[in-house]
Amino acid sequence: MNNKPIYVTQPSLPLLAEFNTYLEKIWSSKILTNGGEMHQALERELCDYLGVEYVSLFNNGTIALLTAIQALGIKGDVITTPYSFVATAHSLLWNGIKPIFVDIDPISMNMDPNKIEEAITPATTAIMPVHCYGNACDIVAIGDIARKHSLKVIYDAAHAFAVKDHDGRSLLNHGDLSVLSFHATKVFNTFEGGAIVCRTKEMKARIDQLKNFGFVDEVTVAAPGINGKMSEVNAAFGLLQLKTIDSVLSKRKNVACYYRAELSDVKGIKLTEQASFERSNNSYFPLLIMSDFPVSRDELYQRFKEVNIFSRRYFYPLISDFPMYNHLESSSKQNLPVAGEIAKQIICLPIHTELDLEDLERIVTVIRTC
């Protein structure tokens, strides 16, 4: 077997020559940013592809999260999950908001809706759940709680590109806003990038102002906005990526099917539930390493590394364990027993379109020979 490095993810890149034709257009127009032709085209094409009403492009997912919070005027306390990439909670802290962590469901690894109501305080104004690994949150239960308590909902949908809900419609249509990441490590990437999905023209106008310093027109600034604009080069790359996204998603599904077939009978390994697997975009392939597996999760991670396979422990440590969060009451281990346990068991296997059968066999062999 060869020893070439295998990474947890690799971007699927188009032919450079194809990208050049887009670059030539940008060179000749000399419009590099500020909502040019490529930017407008990508917003339109994403609406069609995703089945959503309005998309506002951003330069990354984190700035999109920051802006989504501003767009809804969220303040005070916001209920969120400790089991995510740190950007989820950082976007709250940067807006002067206190995150209130609630525990996750052991099956979906998403925020447990049964724990939300008890975490609501008089200062709570919103819920920020994450569709972790592209697996849908319990959108119905979260929607009911939000309505009952008049809370806004921003879904961090960084992992959920092209994921459908139980009715076959875009998952991104749930909540007040959904925020995507188009980072290089994502299923759909624009090098760096992100987007907010919303449902009204007025909200899109507000978001578009906020991401452009608050400008309404040349002489009017309506809000203290930020510079969150996506450049024409990034948007052009997105247009190209969209041409092959279906084949990317189907290749990723094949990888996930291979792992499921090879690993479902391995003692001590727990895969995600079949139902969430079927609706997933396979942006990640998470495994839980249980106590009856022959080695610990960290030992497995090391054994992979020794043979040049770079798995990742997304999401360990929990966000609530980082120094800027661990003093919060809701960060206590007693409040987050499920998230704490899963963070110790989780490992994400490599999943991307560049993996061939030999790579997959190398990965599975490490697990099977423990």
Ligand code: T4K
């Ligand atoms: N919310 C959630 C739930 C998120 O997961 C994220 C981002 C955000 C919000 C914020 O969105 P952005 O502002 O990032 O748009 C990565 C990504 O940097 C981050 O975008 C992502 N989540 C997070 C889960 O993972 P790292 O530190 O694991 O990335 P890195 O550089 O170690 O890359 C992992 C592997 O990917 C490398 O071993 C090789 C490969 N890779 C990476 C890059 C950057 C490539 O092949 N090419 C590349 O250009 O954070």
